[in-house]
Amino acid sequence: MKTIIVVGNGMVGYKFCEKIAAKEESENFKIIVFGEEPRAAYDRVHLSEFFGNRDAKALELAPASWYAENNIELVVNERVTDIHRKTKTITTGSDKEYKYDYLVLATGSSPFVPPINGVEKEGVFVYRTIEDLEAMLGYAEKIKAAKPNGRAAILGGGLLGLEAGKAVMDMGLEPHVVEFAPKLMPRQLDSRSSNVLQLTLENIGINIHLGKATNRILGDGAITGMDFGEDDSLEVDMLVVSAGIRPRDELGKTCNLAMGVRGGIVVNDRMQTSDPNIYAIGEVALYNQMIYGLVAPGYEMAEVAVNQIIENNEVLMSSEIDMSTKLKLIGVDVASFGVPYMPAEKGLSIIYENKTKGLYKRINVSLDGKTLLGGIMVGDAEDYSILHQMYLNNIPLPDNAEELIVGTRGEGGSAFGSAMDLPDTAVICSCEAVTKGAVCCSVIDDGNETVKDVAKATKATTGCGGCKPMVADLVKESLKTLGKTVKESICEHFDYSRQELFDIVKLKGIQDYDQLLDEVGKGHGCEVCKPAAASIFASIYNETANRQETIQDSNDRYLANIQRNGTYSVVPRVAGGEISPKQLMALGRIAKKYDLYTKITGGQRIDMFGAKLHELPLIWEELIAEGFETGQAYGKSLRTVKSCVGSTWCRYGMDESVSFAIEIENRYKGIRSPHKFKGGVSGCIRECAEARCKDFGFIAVEGGWNVYVGGNGGATPRHAELLAEKVDKETAIKYVDRFMMFYIKTAPPLTRTAAWLEKLEGGITYLKNVVINDSLGIVDELDTDMQNFVNTYKCEWKEAVETPEIRERYTHFINSDEPDDNIEFVSLREQKMPKEWA
Amino acid sequence: MIANLSTYETVQAAHVKVWFKAGPALKFPKNGGACIKYKDKQIAVFNFTRQGTWYACQNLCPHKMEMVLSRGMIGEEDMQPKVACPLHKNTFSLKTGENLNGSLDAIATYPVKIEDDFVYVGFAD
Numbered sequence: 001m002k003t004i005i006v007v008g009n010g011m012v013g014y015k016f017c018e019k020i021a022a023k024e025e026s027e028n029f030k031i032i033v034f035g036e037e038p039r040a041a042y043d044r045v046h047l048s049e050f051f052g053n054r055d056a057k058a059l060e061l062a063p064a065s066w067y068a069e070n071n072i073e074l075v076v077n078e079r080v081t082d083i084h085r086k087t088k089t090i091t092t093g094s095d096k097e098y099k100y101d102y103l104v105l106a107t108g109s110s111p112f113v114p115p116i117n118g119v120e121k122e123g124v125f126v127y128r129t130i131e132d133l134e135a136m137l138g139y140a141e142k143i144k145a146a147k148p149n150g151r152a153a154i155l156g157g158g159l160l161g162l163e164a165g166k167a168v169m170d171m172g173l174e175p176h177v178v179e180f181a182p183k184l185m186p187r188q189l190d191s192r193s194s195n196v197l198q199l200t201l202e203n204i205g206i207n208i209h210l211g212k213a214t215n216r217i218l219g220d221g222a223i224t225g226m227d228f229g230e231d232d233s234l235e236v237d238m239l240v241v242s243a244g245i246r247p248r249d250e251l252g253k254t255c256n257l258a259m260g261v262r263g264g265i266v267v268n269d270r271m272q273t274s275d276p277n278i279y280a281i282g283e284v285a286l287y288n289q290m291i292y293g294l295v296a297p298g299y300e301m302a303e304v305a306v307n308q309i310i311e312n313n314e315v316l317m318s319s320e321i322d323m324s325t326k327l328k329l330i331g332v333d334v335a336s337f338g339v340p341y342m343p344a345e346k347g348l349s350i351i352y353e354n355k356t357k358g359l360y361k362r363i364n365v366s367l368d369g370k371t372l373l374g375g376i377m378v379g380d381a382e383d384y385s386i387l388h389q390m391y392l393n394n395i396p397l398p399d400n401a402e403e404l405i406v407g408t409r410g411e412g413g414s415a416f417g418s419a420m421d422l423p424d425t426a427v428i429c430s431c432e433a434v435t436k437g438a439v440c441c442s443v444i445d446d447g448n449e450t451v452k453d454v455a456k457a458t459k460a461t462t463g464c465g466g467c468k469p470m471v472a473d474l475v476k477e478s479l480k481t482l483g484k485t486v487k488e489s490i491c492e493h494f495d496y497s498r499q500e501l502f503d504i505v506k507l508k509g510i511q512d513y514d515q516l517l518d519e520v521g522k523g524h525g526c527e528v529c530k531p532a533a534a535s536i537f538a539s540i541y542n543e544t545a546n547r548q549e550t551i552q553d554s555n556d557r558y559l560a561n562i563q564r565n566g567t568y569s570v571v572p573r574v575a576g577g578e579i580s581p582k583q584l585m586a587l588g589r590i591a592k593k594y595d596l597y598t599k600i601t602g603g604q605r606i607d608m609f610g611a612k613l614h615e616l617p618l619i620w621e622e623l624i625a626e627g628f629e630t631g632q633a634y635g636k637s638l639r640t641v642k643s644c645v646g647s648t649w650c651r652y653g654m655d656e657s658v659s660f661a662i663e664i665e666n667r668y669k670g671i672r673s674p675h676k677f678k679g680g681v682s683g684c685i686r687e688c689a690e691a692r693c694k695d696f697g698f699i700a701v702e703g704g705w706n707v708y709v710g711g712n713g714g715a716t717p718r719h720a721e722l723l724a725e726k727v728d729k730e731t732a733i734k735y736v737d738r739f740m741m742f743y744i745k746t747a748p749p750l751t752r753t754a755a756w757l758e759k760l761e762g763g764i765t766y767l768k769n770v771v772i773n774d775s776l777g778i779v780d781e782l783d784t785d786m787q788n789f790v791n792t793y794k795c796e797w798k799e800a801v802e803t804p805e806i807r808e809r810y811t812h813f814i815n816s817d818e819p820d821d822n823i824e825f826v827s828l829r830e831q832k833m834p835k836e837w838a
Numbered sequence: 839m840i841a842n843l844s845t846y847e848t849v850q851a852a853h854v855k856v857w858f859k860a861g862p863a864l865k866f867p868k869n870g871g872a873c874i875k876y877k878d879k880q881i882a883v884f885n886f887t888r889q890g891t892w893y894a895c896q897n898l899c900p901h902k903m904e905m906v907l908s909r910g911m912i913g914e915e916d917m918q919p920k921v922a923c924p925l926h927k928n929t930f931s932l933k934t935g936e937n938l939n940g941s942l943d944a945i946a947t948y949p950v951k952i953e954d955d956f957v958y959v960g961f962a963d
Contacts, residue, residue, distance in 0.1 A: 053941040492915070514869075514888065524888045526913030527922035527929070550870030554909055554924030557870075562924050566904040812905075813875045814861045814883070822880070822898075822905045837902050 002029055002101035004309065005090060007080045007251065009035030011044055012282030012298035013106035014061050019302055021070040025310040031072045032098060036079040037129060040064045045295055045463075047133065048163045051170055054137075056130050083255040085275055102277055102309050105252065105265060106302075109245035109283035109293070114155075118217030124239045127164045136240065140171040143237045151176060153226060153234060155214060156242035157184040159327065164240045165206045166330040176207045176234060178226065180243075183210060188325065188336035192353060193378045196360040200332050200379065203358075209234065245293055247284045260286040269316040271305040279305045287317060295463065296430040297321045303433065322392065322430065326377075326384045332358070333381035338374025338391045339364055347373050350402050354379075361405040363387065370396055377405075385470040386419065393426045419473040428470055431463020439471055443478035451475055488748060491528040494521045498674065498749045502536050512537070513551045531556070532749040535636055538672030539744050542789050544796045545635065546806050555634030558810070559796050560616055565823055565834035568616060569609040570596070571633035572623050573669060576643045576661030576681075577604030586626035594619055597831045603640035603678065605631055610832055612819050617810050620797040629795040632670060636750075639678045641665035642690065646683030646700075655700035657683035660729065664698075667733070668740065670793045674747040674756075677740070678713075692720045695753040696736045701725075705732045709739050709767070712754035721757070721764045724772065734783070738771040741782040843903070845879055846896035846946035847962075848935060854949060854960030863955050871921065873897050873908035874959065881948060881959055882908035884932060886919055892950035893932035894959045899923045900943045907945070 004020070006013050017033055020026050035041065042059040050059060067074040079093040089099050111126035113119055125136045143150035152168040154161045157179030169175040179186075183194035184201075198208045212232075217239065218225035225235040252265035258274035260266060264286030271279045271287075281301035283293055292298065300317065307315035324337030339346075342364060352361045359379040366373055372391045377384055387404060389395070398404070422428075424437030438458050448454045451472050455461045461468045488497045496504065501516075510516050513533050517525055530551035537543055545556040555561050560568035572587070587606050591598045594615055596608040611619055620630075632638065643661035647653030661681040668679070680691030681698045690713075691697025697708040697720050704726035711720025724735055739753075747756040760766060769775035771782075800806045812820045825832040860874040860883060868887040873880055880897035897905045902925060910921045912932070919932040930937055935944040949960040 049941070053943075055941060058941055493913075517888075523917075524886070524914040524919070526915060526920070527911040527927060528913075530911055530913065550867050550911070554911070557909070562906070562909070564902075564904075564925075566906045566909075566925070808865075809867070812873060813880075814865050814872045816875045818875065820880070820905050 003099060004029050004031045004102045004104060005098060005100040006031065006033040006104045006106060007090070008106035008108055008248075008282070008284075009033050009037070009041045009074065009076070010106065010108045010282065011041060011061065011295055012108065012302055013104075014041035015299045016104055016106060016281060016302040016305060017067070017070070017072050018062075019306045020309070021072065023306065023310055026071070029309075033067070033072060033074050034078050034080050034092070035074070035076045037131070038077050039130070040067070040074060040076065042130070044128075047127075047130070048167050050130060050133050051137070051167045059130070080251065083251055083278070085255050085278070088277065100277075102279065104305055104309075105273070105278065105280040105284055106282045107248040107251060107284045109247050109291070111241060112244040112246045113241050114214075114243055116214050116217060118219070118223075119241070121217050121219050121223045122221055123219075123223040123237065124217065124241065127160060127167075127240050127242050133167075136168075136238070137171065139238055140168065140173055144172055147237070149174060150238070151236045152238040152240065153178050153236040154240045154242055155226075156244065157181070157208065157210070158187070158242065158244070159185060159325070159329070161240075161242035162201070162206075162329050164242050165201070168238070168240065169205060173238065174207070175205070176209060176236060177201075178209045178212050178214065178234070180213055181210070184208065185334070185336075188334070188340055189376055189378070190341040190362065192351070193360040193362065193376045196353065196355060196358055196378050197329075197332065197334060199355060200358040201330065204330060206330070245283060245291070247286070247291055249284050252280065252284070260289065264291050267301075269304075269319070270308045270313075271301050271317060272308070279308070281305050288319070288321070290321070292321055292323070294323060294325065296433075299431060299463070300433060324374075324388050324391075324430075326381050326388075333377065333379060333384075335377040335381035335384040335388075336375070337384070337388045338372070340374050340376045342373070350405065352402075352405050363401065363405055365397060365401055369401065372397055372401075375405075382469075385467060389419075389422050389426050389428070389470070393423055395422070419470050420477045428474070429458075429460040429463065429467045432459040434458045434460035436474060439474045440478045443475055444482060449475070449479060449484070490532050490749065491526055493517065493523045493525050493529050496520070498532055498536070499746050501533065502539070502745060505533075505536050506540050511541075513548055525551075527553075528749075531636075535672050535674060535749065542671075542792045544670075544794055544799055546796055546799050546803070549806075549809065553636075556636075558613065558616065559620075559630060559634060559800060560611065561634045563609060563834070564837070565825075566820070567609070567823060567834070568611045568613065569607050569633070570611055570616070570619055570623070571601065571605050571607050571631040572628035573631035573665070574605045574640075575665040575669075576641055576658050578643075578658055578662060579606075583626065583628070586623075586628075590619060590622050590626075593622075595832065597828075597833060601633075601640075604642050605633070605640060607633070610825065610834075612823065613810055613812050614817075614819055617801050617807050621801050624795075624798055624801065629669075630797040632796075635672060636675050637670060637672050637677070638665065638668040639676050641668075641679035641681060642694070643681045644683050644686075644688035646681075650683060652686060653683035653700070654702065655683055655705070657681040657689060657698075657700065660698060660705075661689075664733065664736075667790055670796070671740070671744070671789050673740070673744045675750050675752045677753060679736075693717060694720065696720070696739065698732055704728055707732050707735050709736070710753045710757035710764070712752055714752075716754070718754040718758075723764070723768060735771050737786040738779055738782040739767065741786050742767075742770060742778075843898065843900060843943070846898065848944075848946045849948050849960055849962045851949040851960060853962050855963065856961045857951065857958040858961055860957045860959050863952055863957050866957060869912065871908040871910060871912060873905070876959065876961060877963075879961075880905050880908075882910075882921070883950065883957060883959065884908075884912050884921065886912060886932070889914075889919065891919070892952065892957065893919060894948040894950045895921070895930065895932060895935060896946045898945075899925060899928065900937075900945060901926060901928050 041061045082091045150173045152173040153176040154164045157177050165175045165177045183191045212228045215229045216227040227233045247264040258266040265280040267285045282298040304317045326335035347364045363375040364373040426436045442448045442454045442457045489495045531553045534551045545552045549557045591608045601607045641661040643657045646657030677695040679696045680689040680694040682689040682691045693711045693713040699706045707724040708720035709723045712718045824835045866885040871884045882897040884893045910924045920929045922929045929939045935947045951958050
């Protein structure tokens, strides 16, 4: 039996153990792994999560018992100090000697601390191990106890530095990121994307200082500031150094292995060092004259070393290493792949930038326009996986390459095609080197039907998790090729889609949620299926949210919107945005009486914030007395029908948009649907009501109204599509009635009309056929159902205020009339707002 | 008073010193929650009618430290009864207090018993 000694039990050292344990040949080896940290290997990529949960266990890659179960001897808290190549032995810090046949160096790297005067002062930290983090947390507590506005700087604006910036902000210190280069993440971003990222981070509260060389750390014993020279300095109480890494290569040096000029142990494509019995993998290895500070190449190196040792000699390290990365940095997507930026003679770039939205996308294409060379995405990296795959697999670019980043225009559809178009050899999960073929086989040949099962079988998605959306697509498409439909069941309690449940409730005449669960579901329900069922009951019986209050989403249960501090906001209906001075005064009076923060909403209404639970019925009662009713601002239901002023006052107006908006808002008020929906009516093509970004919109033109449907503002904006042209008002309403009913009956839960229309086979043409030409023969039913909604509308506020049992729900405590004494407000521009979240 | 997580510690049925009479069972919504006050504590009490069981836990969501859990929807996941916070849908086991969809701190849970149609919550102080 031969002995393999692994020096270093970080992520890559662990991966080596895991990979060799999985081989049959591992029986022929005795494996000993040394780690100098006090614990077994953990996930350093997600280290900053430790600040959130302080749970070292959650970061574990495997429990200590795993090593024993796999016949691997794990020695922690022990440093290997020497290698004796002649005798093939190593010695450790406690002077023990071990003999090896193969030695694997996975000693990783240490943070690079630049030789700045004063860097040894108290309060200067590095960001590498759980112990480093614990020390930082302890020091931050000390600062906060001593002064209220403590500041911390991070030296280095790379990936890790920005994460550290967020971490110190979460500790309650004012964060300052100091970067030597003139841009953030200098290796991954160009200067324009750096600008966009900087703006976004500054908005969150992270201060960024670029192009600053730190000369000296100020302070007597403990750090008090950083000196940048020429009278430029920054006062800080703590400093986290995150200025890059240096390979931990001292073992290689002392036993005379071949080394790089600037460090790192030289390896060949078998991961062998200059001594064929010694391998080096991960961040200590210098391959192709480079140190690779990413986990995916480290894992590949582990795989190569394992194969070489078991004499599977044809597995070699890839000659080109992909340094693409995607991450969610402080809630902001940042991705960079291939060649992120390059000189103009190498290729052409297509750049999209929108600073108001914090978006930047750039792709670099070859001079002949045929291949993708790389790119950068900040603010939205949803398309990263597919772009990255196109790059890795040299997939030819479409004719309109700009559509890859700005989306297609006109008729729906995506510029990408599907993940299924990739070759089988395309690596989908680069952390675990899982190919598209392996994912699909796992579904088609091995019968795994969910992402969870595929992940278990192939390990795809278990590294950084960035490939999850693509794996989900592949699983879905593979199931389709088997003729299996991918069930869009609502949750574990119902094996049905919303549409199927809708039909079941209607046909069986099911009256309440418990009955539904008993007859066609299982278990006891959850926060996903309950509101979906509530929406179905509302759509079929037009019942208000008051009847089955505990299956309603929190907002519907209390007929108001829960806000940051657990208080509520109240929005009465102001149909079409038209409001009389008398009504305005009434709103003002009531808001003043209950000390509510008021704001005009984006949808032409007035929002009143800060009402405590027990005050809601009192406020509604007064509003009702003034002629107001609920605006259903909390519901998945009609919000507003926005209007411009129209032909009554406007010199351009073609028709009366206000009257029409009021009519239509009152028509659809209270109707429950799969998601909220909004309307707009513009009196002329200047479109001041922005009707085309609404779920339905009317625009007055010469000769009638144009009807648009399926628009959306919000996070994924989409212009509405033309359903009918130059129709009269009655016809316009009829078409929208049918469109809305068809949507309500068939859309999945929480799907806006835009997304629903996008997925509708045949799109707008099909929709026209259904609602105008009655191709399905269902318009009579749609018309009747809508009219039934309109006829049976009830104001839920009124119902709640007037029904003692319902009104009783609005107390904070069952056993006391006291209000919640936890709520605190602070003042803002002469109004109030909730105190900051801790 | 500002909420303090350390106010809340799980109480096992065996360690109950005080059975606090919280109110008539009928006042609590079916398959939903309501809040009671005990000394300086706010406790969410859930009448899980479908299971025929009652649960109690702190009303304080450990995510953003707001007193809202009693207003959350209850349900079950892999046979584990749970409540979903109305603010951000973090879910907690009503049996163990464990955060089921993330890595937040567990919430404190308390034993509940029903006697003569009254709800009693068990405390150790």
